[in-house]
Amino acid sequence: MQRLGSNASSFNNADDRKGTVSSDAALPGARTNFARRGLRASDATNELSDRYVRVRHRTEALAKPLRPEDMVVQSMPDASPAKWHLAHTTWFFETFLLSIHSPGYRVFDPGYSYLFNSYYEALGPRQPRAQRGLLTRPCSIDIVAYRRYVDGHVRKLLQYGISAETEDLVRLGLAHEEQHQELLLMVDAVGRGGRFKGMSGGPFELGATAASFAFDNECPRHTTWLQPFEISDRLVTNGEWLAFMADGGYARPELWLSDGWTLVQSEAWNSPLYWVQTPDGWSQMTFRGLRTVETDAPVTHVSYYEAAAYAHWASARLPTEAEWECAARAGLLEQVEEVAWQWTQSAYSAYPGFRPAENAAGEYNGKFMVGQVVLRGGASVTPAHHSRLTYRNFYRPEQRWMFSGVRLARDLNQSGESSELTAADSDFAVDVVAGLSAREKTLPPKYFYDAAGSELFEAISRTPEYYPTRVETALLRQFALEITVGIPEGAVLVEFGSGASDKTRVILDAAPQIAAYVPVDISEDALAKAAAAVSRDYPKLLVAPVAEDFTDAIRLPAAAHGRVKVGFFPGSTIGNFTEAEALRFLRSVRQLLGDNSVLLIGADLVKDEATLVAAYDDVEGATARFNKNLLARINRELGGDFDLDAFDHLAIWNAELARMEMHLVSRADQIVNAAKHTFAFKAGERLHTENSHKFTTKSFADLAAQAGWSVSREWISGAPQFAIFSLTPESSDPFHLNRRNN
Numbered sequence: 001m002q003r004l005g006s007n008a009s010s011f012n013n014a015d016d017r018k019g020t021v022s023s024d025a026a027l028p029g030a031r032t033n034f035a036r037r038g039l040r041a042s043d044a045t046n047e048l049s050d051r052y053v054r055v056r057h058r059t060e061a062l063a064k065p066l067r068p069e070d071m072v073v074q075s076m077p078d079a080s081p082a083k084w085h086l087a088h089t090t091w092f093f094e095t096f097l098l099s100i101h102s103p104g105y106r107v108f109d110p111g112y113s114y115l116f117n118s119y120y121e122a123l124g125p126r127q128p129r130a131q132r133g134l135l136t137r138p139c140s141i142d143i144v145a146y147r148r149y150v151d152g153h154v155r156k157l158l159q160y161g162i163s164a165e166t167e168d169l170v171r172l173g174l175a176h177e178e179q180h181q182e183l184l185l186m187v188d189a190v191g192r193g194g195r196f197k198g199m200s201g202g203p204f205e206l207g208a209t210a211a212s213f214a215f216d217n218e219c220p221r222h223t224t225w226l227q228p229f230e231i232s233d234r235l236v237t238n239g240e241w242l243a244f245m246a247d248g249g250y251a252r253p254e255l256w257l258s259d260g261w262t263l264v265q266s267e268a269w270n271s272p273l274y275w276v277q278t279p280d281g282w283s284q285m286t287f288r289g290l291r292t293v294e295t296d297a298p299v300t301h302v303s304y305y306e307a308a309a310y311a312h313w314a315s316a317r318l319p320t321e322a323e324w325e326c327a328a329r330a331g332l333l334e335q336v337e338e339v340a341w342q343w344t345q346s347a348y349s350a351y352p353g354f355r356p357a358e359n360a361a362g363e364y365n366g367k368f369m370v371g372q373v374v375l376r377g378g379a380s381v382t383p384a385h386h387s388r389l390t391y392r393n394f395y396r397p398e399q400r401w402m403f404s405g406v407r408l409a410r411d412l413n414q415s416g417e418s419s420e421l422t423a424a425d426s427d428f429a430v431d432v433v434a435g436l437s438a439r440e441k442t443l444p445p446k447y448f449y450d451a452a453g454s455e456l457f458e459a460i461s462r463t464p465e466y467y468p469t470r471v472e473t474a475l476l477r478q479f480a481l482e483i484t485v486g487i488p489e490g491a492v493l494v495e496f497g498s499g500a501s502d503k504t505r506v507i508l509d510a511a512p513q514i515a516a517y518v519p520v521d522i523s524e525d526a527l528a529k530a531a532a533a534v535s536r537d538y539p540k541l542l543v544a545p546v547a548e549d550f551t552d553a554i555r556l557p558a559a560a561h562g563r564v565k566v567g568f569f570p571g572s573t574i575g576n577f578t579e580a581e582a583l584r585f586l587r588s589v590r591q592l593l594g595d596n597s598v599l600l601i602g603a604d605l606v607k608d609e610a611t612l613v614a615a616y617d618d619v620e621g622a623t624a625r626f627n628k629n630l631l632a633r634i635n636r637e638l639g640g641d642f643d644l645d646a647f648d649h650l651a652i653w654n655a656e657l658a659r660m661e662m663h664l665v666s667r668a669d670q671i672v673n674a675a676k677h678t679f680a681f682k683a684g685e686r687l688h689t690e691n692s693h694k695f696t697t698k699s700f701a702d703l704a705a706q707a708g709w710s711v712s713r714e715w716i717s718g719a720p721q722f723a724i725f726s727l728t729p730e731s732s733d734p735f736h737l738n739r740r741n742n
């Protein structure tokens with residue numbers, strides 16, 4: 001018996017002869033290429049027989065987690081269903097090996113040649129690939145029998161010793177099967193989460209007709225009106241449920257209906273029923289004992305309260321029973337009746353015109369029509385044919401011992417558009433939706449600076465209360481020569497967030513040895529204008545603007561190459577970052593500028609609260625307008641309907657975190673629409689729009705040090721104090737940075 005190693009290499013040799021194996025494409029022509037090498041020794045035949053069993057077995061092992069229903073699903077036109085792969089690989093052996101080389105072999109089923117031929121024109125017509133998912137028959141059991149039948153014949157053939165040509169065919173068949181194993185692994189029908197499918201609104205006929213059996217509560221069939229909606233084609237999975245749990249799903253009252261929250265507390269619910277926490281994570285008590293929670297499987301055994309809380313968390317809702325029935329009838333849904341009953345948001349009540357059956361069976365359904373919620377679909381334990389698309393199951397909202405699962409739905413607007421943001425939506429839209437959906441509403445301050453916002457900031461700088469700009473500019477002027485003294489001939493000045501490049505001129509005037517200027521700013525217009533003005537006023541200077549968000553990793557233009565780099569980051573803009581963001585920025589600048597560089601940073605310093613608060617809440621109201629411009633910008637760019645007068649500007653000093661905070665405070669309970677979403681504000685609720693961290697010389701030096709910079713000099717103004725720091729790389733040891741961030 002040969003070992004696996006030589007086995008593999010003999011396969012590779014075969015491979016070399018015919019170039020790349022492109023499975024089926026290799027076949028009919030390839031067959032004639034095989035040299036005749038006479039009958040093989042029985043050792044080799046045994047080895048081949050073993051390998052045959054192993055490969056065939058592996059295919060079945062891969063398909064093992066699939067239920068019969070999974071086997072049929074074709075997730076997309078190009079991907080064949082699992083059942084088809086199992087049959088097609090078998091058909092391959094039957095057609096190219098047994099039918100030709102096994103005397104007297106009779107095909108398992110003549111019809112299979114049509115169904116399981118992939119694309120061999122020579123072998124006649126076949127099932128179109130995109131329609132392989134329609135093959136409910138032969139069923140999985142038939143396919144297993146087919147595999148056994150062919151396997152028996154192949155092994156018998158191998159037992160008797162085979163020709164080189166036949167052996168090559170077996171090896172080809174196995175290589176072909178291994179390729180299909182890979183395809184089988186790509187059948188994503190089992191584990192994928194749901195996708196929303198849209199339906200336009202309009203009249204819909206709900207309920208059962210008299211034509212076939214139905215319970216009285218499914219009748220009478222009647223017309224109801226649906227608003228446009230979208231509904232998930234699959235059920236919420238355990239994996240998704242774990243994410244809900246990890247996000248505090250069972251601990252956040254705002255997600256829950258009032259009665260549900262009471263139960264969460266009194267029953268200490270923290271997971272679906274039958275889930276138990278083990279040292280290795282969550283397990284689930286099943287009919288077959290304790291099993292690790294399968295992340296890909298639909299969640300079951302959840303109450304209506306849990307389903308509703310989950311939907312809230314997922315920015316969705318449960319479907320109404322009419323929506324469910326409409327979508328199921330339209331064929332949009334998977335996992336309709338084979339996995340779990342699905343909570344709807346519909347109260348279990350009488351359809352219009354309902355009359356209880358006029359016999360004892362009339363007691364059957366009608367008298368339960370209070371305090372219960374409808375579930376639709378069917379469960380894996382439901383007797384076959386018991387579930388119908390009109391079937392109305394019902395349970396009380398707290399019950400969860402049954403196979404109950406969750407399918408999500410969402411509203412569409414009247415033109416049938418989803419509220420899902422797509423790649424076509426701006427970063428601004430994405431950040432606004434995320435920020436306004438958060439438990440503590442917040443927006444990134446970088447969005448202040450559209451054209452209107454930049455002008456409003458200029459207005460702030462002219463108010464008597466807002467000192468930073470004035471004080472920093474004065475400091476720069478006063479110490480310009482000292483600040484720039486070390487800058488060598490031919491250096492490049494790289495400015496982050498250059499705006500109008502006003503302060504730049506102070507540096508350029510004091511340091512004519514600077515040969516190039518790279519202003520970096522996200523606002524293309526402002527950048528182009530400022531660059532043109534600087535070029536005009538400093539004709540010998542090479543100006544190479546970079547229109548990019550300076551918080552992203554940027555690349556320097558060729559004009560900067562080979563020059564000593566001087567970074568310039570004035571305005572205390574570093575104060576707007578979180579500590580993590582500041583470190584990320586300082587580290588990336590450290591890399592960008594290199595070992596032999598300088599970074600000049602302006603930073604505002606901690607001082608008395610009154611001075612700080614006044615600077616961010618000037619009497620004239622410039623800062624309030626600046627703050628509210630963010631809402632105006634949302635209205636302008638994202639179709640928002642913010643009422644600017646319904647919010648108050650708030651500036652507060654957070655002493656603990658050493659930062660000024662700006663908020664917008666809702667004056668009343670209100671609903672706001674923006675970026676295809678709806679947001680609720682409670683009276684007094686805050687939208688946090690900016691932090692402006694204030695430093696001490698020590699806190700700043702610590703921050704810089706953590707990013708590989710050391711403060712080589714600092715200039716500090718008189719009160720109100722503002723600082724300019726000159727930073728140099730702390731060490732040119734290339735491993736230094738890594739050691740610092742552990």
Ligand code: AVJ
Binds near residue numbers: 460573615616690
């Ligand atoms: C331009 C970011 C430095 O934080 O002080 C002014 C912006 N916010 N008034 C700052 C700002 C409110 C300013 N920076």
